[in-house]
Amino acid sequence: MTVPLEVIGFGGDAEPGPDDDGARIIEGRSLGQIAWMRLKRDRVAIGGGIVVVVLILVAVFAPLIVKLLGHPPNQFHYAQVNADRQVPIGRFGGISRHFLFGVEPVNGRDLFSRVVYGSRVSLLIGFLATLLSVVLGTVMGMIAGYFGGWVDTFISRIMDVFLAFPVLLFALALAGVIPDSASGVRGNALRIAVIIFIIGFFNWPYIGRLMRGQTLSLREREFVDAARSLGAKRSYILYREVLPNLVAPILVYSTLLIPTNILFEAALSYLGVSVRPPQPTWGGMLSDATSFYQIDPEFLFPAGLAIFVTVLAFNLLGDGLRDALDPRSR
Amino acid sequence: MRRTGTTAIVAVTAVAALVLTACGSSKKTASPTTSASASSSSSSAAPATSAAPVGGATGFNAGVGKVFNVSTQKGGTVTMANGGDWDSLDPADMYYGYEWDFVRLYGRSLLVFKSAPGSAGTKLVPDLATGLGVATDNAKTWTYHIRPGVKFEDGTVITSKDVKYAVERSLDKDVFPDGPTYFNDQLDLQGYTTPYKDTDPAKLGLKAIDTPDDTTIVFHLKAPFADFDYFAQLPATIPVPAAKDTGSKYKSHVVSSGPYMFGTNDLGKEFTLVRNPSYDASTDPDTGRTALPDKYVVDLNVNAADIDNRLLAGDLDLDVVGNGLGAAAQGKVLADPKLQANADSASIARTWFSVINPDVAPLDNIDCRKAVEYAVDKVGYQRSYGGATGGDIATSLLPPLIPGSKKIDLYEAAAMPSGDMAKAKAELKTCGQPSGFSTNISYRAERPKEKAVAEEMQQSLAQVGIKLTIKPFPQGDYFKLYAGKPDFAKSNGLGLMVYGWAADWPDGYGFLDQIVDSRTIRAAGNTNLGIKIPAVDAMLDKALTTTDQAAREKIWGDIDEAVMQNASVLPGIWAKGLLYRPPNLTNMFINDGFGMFDYTTLGTTKK
Numbered sequence: 047m048t049v050p051l052e053v054i055g056f057g058g059d060a061e062p063g064p065d066d067d068g069a070r071i072i073e074g075r076s077l078g079q080i081a082w083m084r085l086k087r088d089r090v091a092i093g094g095g096i097v098v099v100v101l102i103l104v105a106v107f108a109p110l111i112v113k114l115l116g117h118p119p120n121q122f123h124y125a126q127v128n129a130d131r132q133v134p135i136g137r138f139g140g141i142s143r144h145f146l147f148g149v150e151p152v153n154g155r156d157l158f159s160r161v162v163y164g165s166r167v168s169l170l171i172g173f174l175a176t177l178l179s180v181v182l183g184t185v186m187g188m189i190a191g192y193f194g195g196w197v198d199t200f201i202s203r204i205m206d207v208f209l210a211f212p213v214l215l216f217a218l219a220l221a222g223v224i225p226d227s228a229s230g231v232r233g234n235a236l237r238i239a240v241i242i243f244i245i246g247f248f249n250w251p252y253i254g255r256l257m258r259g260q261t262l263s264l265r266e267r268e269f270v271d272a273a274r275s276l277g278a279k280r281s282y283i284l285y286r287e288v289l290p291n292l293v294a295p296i297l298v299y300s301t302l303l304i305p306t307n308i309l310f311e312a313a314l315s316y317l318g319v320s321v322r323p324p325q326p327t328w329g330g331m332l333s334d335a336t337s338f339y340q341i342d343p344e345f346l347f348p349a350g351l352a353i354f355v356t357v358l359a360f361n362l363l364g365d366g367l368r369d370a371l372d373p374r375s376r
Numbered sequence: 377m378r379r380t381g382t383t384a385i386v387a388v389t390a391v392a393a394l395v396l397t398a399c400g401s402s403k404k405t406a407s408p409t410t411s412a413s414a415s416s417s418s419s420s421a422a423p424a425t426s427a428a429p430v431g432g433a434t435g436f437n438a439g440v441g442k443v444f445n446v447s448t449q450k451g452g453t454v455t456m457a458n459g460g461d462w463d464s465l466d467p468a469d470m471y472y473g474y475e476w477d478f479v480r481l482y483g484r485s486l487l488v489f490k491s492a493p494g495s496a497g498t499k500l501v502p503d504l505a506t507g508l509g510v511a512t513d514n515a516k517t518w519t520y521h522i523r524p525g526v527k528f529e530d531g532t533v534i535t536s537k538d539v540k541y542a543v544e545r546s547l548d549k550d551v552f553p554d555g556p557t558y559f560n561d562q563l564d565l566q567g568y569t570t571p572y573k574d575t576d577p578a579k580l581g582l583k584a585i586d587t588p589d590d591t592t593i594v595f596h597l598k599a600p601f602a603d604f605d606y607f608a609q610l611p612a613t614i615p616v617p618a619a620k621d622t623g624s625k626y627k628s629h630v631v632s633s634g635p636y637m638f639g640t641n642d643l644g645k646e647f648t649l650v651r652n653p654s655y656d657a658s659t660d661p662d663t664g665r666t667a668l669p670d671k672y673v674v675d676l677n678v679n680a681a682d683i684d685n686r687l688l689a690g691d692l693d694l695d696v697v698g699n700g701l702g703a704a705a706q707g708k709v710l711a712d713p714k715l716q717a718n719a720d721s722a723s724i725a726r727t728w729f730s731v732i733n734p735d736v737a738p739l740d741n742i743d744c745r746k747a748v749e750y751a752v753d754k755v756g757y758q759r760s761y762g763g764a765t766g767g768d769i770a771t772s773l774l775p776p777l778i779p780g781s782k783k784i785d786l787y788e789a790a791a792m793p794s795g796d797m798a799k800a801k802a803e804l805k806t807c808g809q810p811s812g813f814s815t816n817i818s819y820r821a822e823r824p825k826e827k828a829v830a831e832e833m834q835q836s837l838a839q840v841g842i843k844l845t846i847k848p849f850p851q852g853d854y855f856k857l858y859a860g861k862p863d864f865a866k867s868n869g870l871g872l873m874v875y876g877w878a879a880d881w882p883d884g885y886g887f888l889d890q891i892v893d894s895r896t897i898r899a900a901g902n903t904n905l906g907i908k909i910p911a912v913d914a915m916l917d918k919a920l921t922t923t924d925q926a927a928r929e930k931i932w933g934d935i936d937e938a939v940m941q942n943a944s945v946l947p948g949i950w951a952k953g954l955l956y957r958p959p960n961l962t963n964m965f966i967n968d969g970f971g972m973f974d975y976t977t978l979g980t981t982k983k
Contacts (some may be wrong), residue, residue: 122756122835129763132708151704152759152828164628228867233845318821323846337681337824375651 076370077294083260084370091366097359115146116159120324123154131341139344149336157348160326164349167320167327168356171242172308178246180253180300184292187257188284192265202258206249213248214313220244221319234321241320245307253299257292264288272376294371301364305357312353328353382585436968439720439957439964439973441494447962452980453671454961456696459680460822460851461644463554466627467611468546471554471903473726473878474698476611477970479674480650480665482632483614486539486593487605489969491664491977497968498882500605504534504615504633508605511883520608521893522591524538527654528617529632535590537580540692544571544582546612551624553856553901554888558607564598572623579618601920602928603885635660635667635976648673666963668979680822681705687956688715692978694961698972702824706762709954718957721765723973725775725887726878728761730829731905732944735862736815736871743807745943748872749787751800753836757948760828765954767932769793770947773892774936780884780929786940800840812841815871818859821848826874829948833872846871861900873905876951878971884932889916894937907944 070329085091104111112119126140126149127133134140139148139157190201224240226232231239264270265288273287314320315329323330331349338345438444448751456642463470467483470476480488486505502508505520512519526534546552547560563584571579580587586594588709597604607613620631628641635657636649649672657667674696684705686692693928695701701709701719711929739745754769761767771785788796804810817833827848834844847870849858858864859873879887890896893916894908912935919931939945955973957964960982967974 120835122832124756124759127759128707130765131710132704132759132762133707151707152398153756153832164436252584318848322848323827325835334824336679337702338704340685341704341711 060193068123081294081367081370085366088366088369090362091370094359094362094364094366097355098363101165101169101356101359104162105169108162108166111162112159116162117145117156117371119159119163119326120155123149126154127151133342134344139342139347141344148344150334151342151345157331157345160331161328161348161352164326164328164331165352165356167238167315167325168308168311168353171238171245171311172304174242175245175249175307175311176303179249179303180296182247182250183253184257184296186250187254187259188261188292189252191258191261191281192284192288194262198258198265201254205254205264208248208251211248213244214310216248217241217244217314218317218319221314235324237321241311241314244288245310249303249307253296253303254297256299260292260295261288264291298364298368298371301360303369305364306358308353308356308360378408394679435717437720438524438717439493439955440966442965443493443977444957444964445962447981448666448668448888449962449979449981450668450670452669452982453673454669454693454978454980455673455675455691456694457675457678457683457692458696459683459688460697461676462627462914463852464552464627465641465647466624467616467630469627470552470554471556471609472697473970474972477698477967477972477975478696479611479614480663480976481636482630482633482634482638482652484526484633484660485611485613486608487613487726488609488663489967490662491666491967491974494968497966497970497974500609501664503609504539504613505608509602509608511602512523515602515604516593516597518597518604518608520593520595522593523659524591526633526658526659527656528615529652529654531654532617534615534633536587536593537578537590538617539593539613540580540582540585540587541571541618541621542614542616543585543612543625544568544574544580545616545621546610547582548572549898549901555612556610557898558610558889558895559612559747562597562599562601562604562607563895564596566944566980569889571618599917599920601923603883606886614896617836623659626672630897635665636672639671644676646673646675653870658706663976664974665976667976668963668978679964680824684956687958690958690960693958693982694973694975695956696975698953698955698970699951700762700766700955705956706765706954708955710765712918715956718959720953720955720957720966722953722955722966722971723766723777724878724951724953725777725882726876727770727773727775728757728767728825728829728876728948729770729773729883730833730872730874730946730948731907732946733865733871733873733906734908734944735866735906738807738809738813739815739871741807742943743803744809744813745854746787747800747803747807747809748837748842749943749946750796750803751837751842752838752946753912754789754793754797754948756794757829760832761825761949761951763955765952766825767949767951770950772936772940773885773945774884774932775879775950778879778882778884778887778932780932781936782933784933784937784940789945795836795839797839804842805841812843814843814845816847816869817844817872817874818847818849818854818865818870819874820851820854822851824874829874855903856901859905860902862897862902863899863906864907872946875905876948877903878951882968883914884929884935885919888932888935892916892935907939907942909938909942909944912938912942 126135129136132152134149134151136142137325141148145156145158147161149155150157186201190198224237229237270283270287273283311320314327315327316333318333319332320327335345462475463472467479470479484504486503488498488503488507490499490501500508504523504526506523509518509520522534528534543559546555566583568582574581584596608609615633617631628643629638632652635652635655637652639648639650641647651670680702681704683692683695684702687695687869688705690707709719732739732748734740758766758769769789771789774781804812807811817830819830830846834846837844854860859870877891890903892912896912897904915931915935919928922928922931960980962976962979962981964973966972
């Protein structure tokens, strides 16, 4: 595996090897090891990373968590709601030992369970949409950057077109006409797939441009020349020589793109074009809560805080990763 | 002010006492004005409690049964907002009650409901006509005379031909799919379909309407129809000058015959009404219009919660749709005696219900439909509409304030309001689906209350194994493209369709005809979402030829019973609206003809 020369062994702030009576053992360290060491020292980034891991675990084990600490997310609890005014009976939006985040007005659904289940949609769409744009962007960017010429011109123009596209409007229009089932996928699964596609497919030019620039400079480097002169095939060079050098920016960009996509999904849910009720989503909960904010403001907080914490955690982790992988950008 | 506070407490207690009791006690809280309760059947008990201060100028329900804040002060601007949009501003193409209330500002139909509080509001009075209809030929021919000197906004004198043309164009349901079909169904059309394909040079080829001179108009019906005066108040009789008619584009500039005309009209966003210089109040002695404000501003497609908040904050005068405050604002008003003093709880001739679609398997089996009837949590339905303030649990389709309604409770809505799961399971077994089945429920996406209903039904029906998938559709196209389009509803398996219906006028025919007569079902734009019962059609026909009023009213109750026996309607609640009345508005009252504030009499003190 080839790695950029500047980084190897430099690491001005890399830890010195263990001192052993003047005999310094000089270890070769990979880029990954060095970055990990730097990252470990960044407490904020580690904090963000822990929150991210916890969120992922929460999403994966949502049924278990809800079973232990909450009620089924769509179950009604009329006893928790004032029948005349339709607001939770308890203080602070009905927060109690049994309802950790309080209950929803009118029907008394457990907000804790709904936030927990809401994380599944948000994270799933956030991750998969990011994966889609990163894969597309990397492939297109590498091709454009490496081959240059008319290929580059062509792909770059396509990127310009995509960047000029009003994604939100397109998403609203498309989500309005999603059928019940298509190619064997039904209902909410289909809606989620379509939303992932919309978000992922229209976001790839951002990362595509980044990859194109990186590839442009990489292809002029000596190790690429060396490989070429040894008769390596183009596919080999792209895959074995160029791609490994793009891992760092891909990683950083992905971590920063995920929260953007989560916010975009929340916006779509808020506008009512994401999954169908009663499946909880954070954006959908916020949308429901806006009609109650004057008499039950507590309804806004669980979903609002969930979005806030998630986006913040991903951003902190992303910043930390960037600093660790590319200290010059600090 | 103290008195107001006490009143509020009395009212809240009354409401609270009602929460878990079902319809039995409902009539006692009916607002003191419900005209029908006076004339209607024996079951209406005490003549209403004194929730409203007698003769008081302010307080809860001060706009029910009397005029609140009487004033003759002219001037000012009234601002209104709509959570969605009009079907159309074109008088031929509108069907919501608020649209008919509002259209009187810019159009004059032959007759109108009098703008007066209490039972007087359900009386028809002449507007463009000089008097009520004169029936001849055993009520098959109806003659009206046009008031002389009434002019369009451009100063042209209105003739009977303009009225005839307006009715003719309203027959064209391809161009105007949203309007009622009363004229299509009752006039002796002889194959006439639309003036847009009329070979007559004046486009007045319809033989069912004669205009022997400029002030006389004669309607010829297919069959005797004793209630024809109610048709003469339809917005479709608002005159339209043929020369200015642009078909489906006419809505962007409706030529006014009323006290106001369109100032600006940005379709889907905002329009304004300004005074019509050609309107002469001396030609309008009977209707009670006061035309106090100088201007009306109406914002469209405003977020529903926003409307309520702006109302309570005083930036907005009226929610033009008139369905009452949303759950949030309602809670706020009920919790605050000061706000409650500015509110009116109006009983409305409206039922919120769902149709159980007999076109969709397995609901084509009556026992499967009955299972749904038994299993649904009626209390949950009521809570979705704001609890007891939103209305009383309905046990049948016909609202109690309509003359002829009787107590029908076939599915234990009174005894077991939270659902009778044992009976539901038994019905499921009978219909061959012992473990339940799956179907879909549709509602109008812009309406949080209907969303709450859909979610509530999904929960209660799941208890007997009936799985619902929830499908929201935009309200503007709900009847045109989705629930009201039988092909779409069937192919998309919409087994339950949430909506509601208000009497077109407080009369059994007005309430029932467009929602239970199977012969009104057309390719799209239906308001009858699938009720097809031959016996009901026959009873409707019989009612139309029954000239004895008591006998005719009895038929409405019988139709209600037959529909419930067929189990194709899941009654939700008989609505009450909690309407907010900003203190700056004057001359406010609930018009019982529409079940909401009368828009033609109010004024404002705000400049």
